[in-house]
Amino acid sequence: METREILELVKSGAMSVEEAEGRFRRQPFEDLGFAKLDRHREIRSGFPEVIFCSGKPDAFLLSIYQRMVEEEGQAFGTRASEQQYKLIREVLPEVQYDPVSRILKLEKEDKERVGLIAVVTGGTADIPVAEEAAQTAEYFGARVERIYDVGVSGIHRLLAQTQKLQEANCVVAIAGMEGALASVVGGLVSNPVIAVPTSVGYGANFGGLSALMTMINSCANGVAVVNIDNGYGAGYMATQINRLACGRNREL
Numbered sequence: 688m689e690t691r692e693i694l695e696l697v698k699s700g701a702m703s704v705e706e707a708e709g710r711f712r713r714q715p716f717e718d719l720g721f722a723k724l725d726r727h728r729e730i731r732s733g734f735p736e737v738i739f740c741s742g743k744p745d746a747f748l749l750s751i752y753q754r755m756v757e758e759e760g761q762a763f764g765t766r767a768s769e770q771q772y773k774l775i776r777e778v779l780p781e782v783q784y785d786p787v788s789r790i791l792k793l794e795k796e797d798k799e800r801v802g803l804i805a806v807v808t809g810g811t812a813d814i815p816v817a818e819e820a821a822q823t824a825e826y827f828g829a830r831v832e833r834i835y836d837v838g839v840s841g842i843h844r845l846l847a848q849t850q851k852l853q854e855a856n857c858v859v860a861i862a863g864m865e866g867a868l869a870s871v872v873g874g875l876v877s878n879p880v881i882a883v884p885t886s887v888g889y890g891a892n893f894g895g896l897s898a899l900m901t902m903i904n905s906c907a908n909g910v911a912v913v914n915i916d917n918g919y920g921a922g923y924m925a926t927q928i929n930r931l932a933c934g935r936n937r938e939l
Contacts, residue, residue, distance in 0.1 A: 733930070734827060734923065735759060740767035740791060745774050752791075753778060760795055763826050765819060765919050767791035788818035788918070792826060800830040802929040804922075805855035807845075807872060809838030809862030812887045816918040817861045820883065823922030824859075829929045839867045852876050856932035857925045860910075861918070863887025866898025873907025879928055881921045882912045 696702035738751055748764075752775050755762040764771075772784035772791055782793045806821045808814055814835055821831045832855065837845040845868075852858055853876050861883040862868035869882035882905070884898030891897060895915035902912045913920040 734926075735761075735763075737823075737919070738762065738764040738791075740764045740771050740789075743771075745771070749774055749778065756793055762793050763823075764791035765789065765823075785818065785822065787815050788822055789815070790819060790822045792822070794826060798828065800825060800828055802829055802933045803832060803855045804829050804925045804929050805832045805834055805852050805858045806925075807834045807837060807848075807852070807858060807860050807868065809836075809864065809866075809868040810887065811836050813861045813863055813885050816883060816885050816916050817859070819918030820859050820861065820922035820925070821918075823919050824926045824929070827923070827926040829926045837868075838862060838864075839871055842871065845871060846875075849875055853878075857881065857928040859883060859921045859925050861885060861921070863895065863898050864892060866901035869902045869910050869912075870905040870907045873905060873910040876909075878909070878932075880907070880910045881925055882910050883917060883921045884912070884915050886916055 693702065693707050697704060697707045736755070738748070738755070740748055743751070748771060752762050752764065756779060766789050767784065768789070769784070769786060772782070775782050775791060779793060782791060784791050804824050806817050806824075808817045817833070817835065821833055824831050832851055834848050834851060837848060839845070852872060855876070855878065857878055858872055858876055858880045860869040860872045860880055863885035864887065866882070866884050869880060873880045882902040884895045884902055886892070886895035888895070888897065899912065899915055902910065911924075913924070
């Protein structure tokens with residue numbers, strides 16, 4: 688629970704001053720032995736902690752997920768497997784899972800979404816990374832416009848979306864192969880472009896390295912690059928930009 692929410696509960700009389708004081712006195716992390724949950728991350732950065740599910744033993748993941756839901760009323764996990772979803776669902780039946788993005792989430796109802804982020808892909812094969820970016824931004828309170836399969840091999844498809852791209856506070860451009868999409872988008876818009884290279888491509892793509900090098904060497908201004916397949920990192924950064932554009936840099 689964030690500071691503002693606690694203060695609002697005290698103001699409305701739904702929480703006593705003593706209970707609020709107790710919450711503020713808690714140490715900034717909860718030590719579970721195998722994990723230390725960062726309770727104050729949202730207070731410091733404006734964003735709650737997110738769970739990277741891949742590789743976590745079942746018992747550890749279940750304990751972490753339960754504690755976050757108990758404390759915050761919501762939880763967001765990335766790179767989750769179908770088996771991990773089934774594990775969490777046994778205890779938290781309302782949890783949602785998207786097999787495309789591999790997002791495992793339980794979020795508060797009626798969440799307000801503000802501003803506008805455009806998430807664009809070169810091809811359909813890039814959609815798993817794009818959905819990780821889009822759903823991350825939505826979870827953190829941004830409104831997202833999805834523009835998929837508009838790669839440079841049929842550039843008229845992208846140019847037909849120019850107005851939508853220019854209206855967005857930030858554009859996330861996601862592409863594999865040679866990764867040229869980000870440079871083209873960067874030449875069309877005045878707001879920041881976050882480029883995400885994907886591992887989609889044939890042998891000389893080198894698992895996304897060719898797209899990464901193209902994006903890093905972009906001649907278009909205003910293009911920043913995150914790691915290969917890092918949809919979550921792009922969605923997070925895009926949300927930061929979107930909040931600044933909306934004048935709400937510390938709100939969900």
